[in-house]
Structures are given as C-alpha cells and as structure tokens.
Amino acid sequence: MEPVAIIGLGASTPIGRSVWASAAAVRAGVSGFFEHPSMIDTAGEAMRVAKAPWLPTTMEEIERCRELVVPAILEALTVMGTAFPAVRVGLALALPPERPGRQVRLAHELLTIVSQYFPRRFSSAEVFEHGHAAGHLAVDTAIRSLQNGHSDAYVVAGVDSYLAPETLEWIEECDQLHGGGELNNAWGFIPGEAAGALLLTTTRFSDEHQVERLGDVLTLGIDHEPNLIKTDTVCVGEGLTRALRAALTPLPRGARIDNVFCDLNGETYRADEYGFAALRTREWFRAATDFVAPADCWGDVGAAGTPLHIALGVIAHRKRYGKGPLSMVCASSESGERGAAVICGYEAGGG
Numbered sequence: 001m002e003p004v005a006i007i008g009l010g011a012s013t014p015i016g017r018s019v020w021a022s023a024a025a026v027r028a029g030v031s032g033f034f035e036h037p038s039m040i041d042t043a044g045e046a047m048r049v050a051k052a053p054w055l056p057t058t059m060e061e062i063e064r065c066r067e068l069v070v071p072a073i074l075e076a077l078t079v080m081g082t083a084f085p086a087v088r089v090g091l092a093l094a095l096p097p098e099r100p101g102r103q104v105r106l107a108h109e110l111l112t113i114v115s116q117y118f119p120r121r122f123s124s125a126e127v128f129e130h131g132h133a134a135g136h137l138a139v140d141t142a143i144r145s146l147q148n149g150h151s152d153a154y155v156v157a158g159v160d161s162y163l164a165p166e167t168l169e170w171i172e173e174c175d176q177l178h179g180g181g182e183l184n185n186a187w188g189f190i191p192g193e194a195a196g197a198l199l200l201t202t203t204r205f206s207d208e209h210q211v212e213r214l215g216d217v218l219t220l221g222i223d224h225e226p227n228l229i230k231t232d233t234v235c236v237g238e239g240l241t242r243a244l245r246a247a248l249t250p251l252p253r254g255a256r257i258d259n260v261f262c263d264l265n266g267e268t269y270r271a272d273e274y275g276f277a278a279l280r281t282r283e284w285f286r287a288a289t290d291f292v293a294p295a296d297c298w299g300d301v302g303a304a305g306t307p308l309h310i311a312l313g314v315i316a317h318r319k320r321y322g323k324g325p326l327s328m329v330c331a332s333s334e335s336g337e338r339g340a341a342v343i344c345g346y347e348a349g350g351g
Contacts, residue, residue: 001143005215006314007153008075008076023311023315023319032050032298033049034051039168049162050299052068068195068304073118076198088150091124092126092128093126094138094159094306095158101168126141130337132331135310135331140222153205155199167191177191187266188267193299198310214314214318218251220342223240223246225238225332240273241276241277244340247341257328261327262309263332264291265300277330294312309331310327314343327343327344
C-alpha cells in the first residue's frame with residue numbers, strides 16, 4: 001500500500017482535554033484513576049475507574065461519548081479550517097461492541113450528533129462496533145477510500161466509555177475488574193473512557209495543498225483470533241501474530257520497529273497473547289518487550305485506543321522522546337479482531 005499521511009490529531013482523555021496534553025500526561029506517567037463515588041465492588045470497596053474529570057458521574061453513555069468525541073474530531077479537523085470547503089471528507093467511527101450498559105442506538109445517535117455538529121462536512125460515514133481493534137478496521141476503510149479516490153481526506157475517530165453502572169457490574173461479573181485486597185482481582189483492568197481522532201489524506205493531497213505531514217500510516221495488518229478471552233480455549237497469539245506479520249513484512253529489508261504502543265491493560269490473556277506474538281516476530285523489533293501501554297494512565301479505553309495510540313506514536317517522535325520514527329500500534333478485540341499498524345513519525349518541518 002502507498003503511505004497515507006496523518007495531518008491532524010485529536011483527543012479527549014481522563015488525563016487531558018487535547019491530544020498534546022494527553023500525550024504529555026502519558027509521557028509523565030500521570031494517573032487518571034479515581035474511586036467511583038457510588039459503585040461498590042463485591043468486596044465492599046469503591047470501584048476504581050479512569051473518568052474524564054469534567055464530566056458528571058451521572059451523565060448517560062451517549063452524552064459522555066458526545067462530550068468526548070466531538071472535541072477530538074474538532075481538534076483533528078483544525079488544520080482544515082475553512083481553506084478546503086470542497087474537500088470530500090469521510091468519517092469512520094470506532095465504537096464499543098454490544099454489551100450490558102451500552103445503549104442500542106449508540107451508533108445511530110452519535111452519527112446524528114456528529115453530522116449536526118459538523119453540517120455538510122462529511123461526505124460519507126461508516127461505523128465499526130468491534131471495541132479495541134475497531135480503529136484498525138476504520139483505518140483500513142479510510143485507506144481504501146483515499147487510495148481509490150472516493151475521498152480527499154478521512155477522519156478516523158474512536159470513542160468508548162465503560163462507566164455505565166450496568167457495564168461496570170458486568171465487568172466485575174466477568175472477573176475483569178481490577179481491585180485490591182484478597183477478594184479482588186489484581187489481574188483485571190481499570191475501566192476508562194476517552195476519544196481519539198485522526199485526519200488522514202494521501203501524500204499527494206498533503207503535498208499539493210502544502211499541509212504538513214505529522215506522520216504516515218505505512219502498513220496495516222488485520223486478522224482474527226479464534227481462541228477468545230472468557231472461553232475455555234487457550235490463546236497463543238496466532239491471530240495477532242498474523243496481523244503483525246501482515247504489517248511488518250512489507251517494510252524494507254533491515255527496517256526495525258522503534259516503539260510499540262498497545263492495548264495491554266493488566267489482564268493475563270492480553271499479556272500472554274502479546275508475548276507469544278512478539279516472540280514470533282522479534283526480528284522486526286529493536287525491543288518488542290519495551291512497549292508503552294497507556295491503560296496504566298487512562299485505563300482501558302476500548303474502541304478509542306487505536307487512534308489515541310497512533311497519535312502517541314506520532315507525537316513521541318515529533319517531541320524527540322521516542323526511540324526512532326517507526327512505531328507499531330496493535331490491538332485485540334474480545335470478539336477476535338486483531339489489528340496492527342506501522343506508523344512513521346516526522347519531526348517538525350520534516351513531513
């Protein structure tokens with residue numbers, strides 16, 4: 001595939017109301033964890049969550065997602081301004097899958113909200129309700145549309161919130177809620193909420209319109225894992241390995257991945273899966289075990305993870321604290337989807 005240019009970034013997370021603030025907070029190891037004021041776990045302790053501190057705890061899921069994703073998309077679109085009124089911009093929205101506490105009309109409502117907030121901005125829109133790896137599916141759609149000439153630019157956005165009471169209760173029932181004490185699960189995850197957005201275009205468009213490239217999506221790999229979490233099967237990372245190889249094989253001979261951003265969240269399943277996959281593909285990495293897992297700062301953010309992690313990879317090189325320009329961003333959905341993308345970051349003025 002031809003590289004696709006990243007020309008805009010946006011984010012709303014528990015540790016920052018912009019993409020640059022969120023990236024700086026991850027870099028500094030800032031924690032966005034709070035004790036929930038009303039949700040109690042089975043051990044009698046307040047559930048620990050990563051909540052956007054400016055949103056009321058009682059706010060409903062659709063409203064929470066709206067308040068997260070609209071600012072993220074607006075931030076990513078800032079570079080467009082009013083200079084490109086005739087540009088055809090597509091929208092691919094990554095969302096959580098069906099689960100307890102998720103409103104049935106979430107996708108429809110959010111698409112309506114976004115279209116009303118950005119009237120006549122988007123020429124097409126698609127939704128991917130697959131959780132963690134939904135962002136990779138959205139990026140794949142954006143790449144195909146751009147390279148087929150159906151769009152001039154594409155917004156890939158992801159938003160998720162695990163903070164509905166029914167969702168938190170379901171997470172604990174599935175023995176996935178992180179907590180302390182003898183009766184709690186030290187290998188669970190902290191439920192979070194966030195939104196991330198990318199503005200993608202072709203390298204030709206960015207050159208013709210003299211728009212600075214923050215980075216490129218070089219390659220993409222998508223596959224499926226048959227041995228799922230919360231089943232009796234054993235996952236040895238076969239699906240993630242195939243996704244990684246699909247993204248890594250097209251790289252030039254001798255290329256090595258400098259940085260890894262992934263959705264590991266403290267669960268043994270994810271750690272084991274990544275360990276097996278990294279072992280099989282280690283020749284492409286400088287240090288596959290030296291990864292960044294931002295869930296230890298903003299919690300598990302589900303479908304928002306991929307665009308946020310891509311933004312972190314771009315910013316890490318731009319701010320010169322990454323180990324090099326090439327970053328791997330990988331994700332695993334509970335329903336089996338696996339995604340991997342190689343991102344090339346540019347220093348200021350270098351894109």
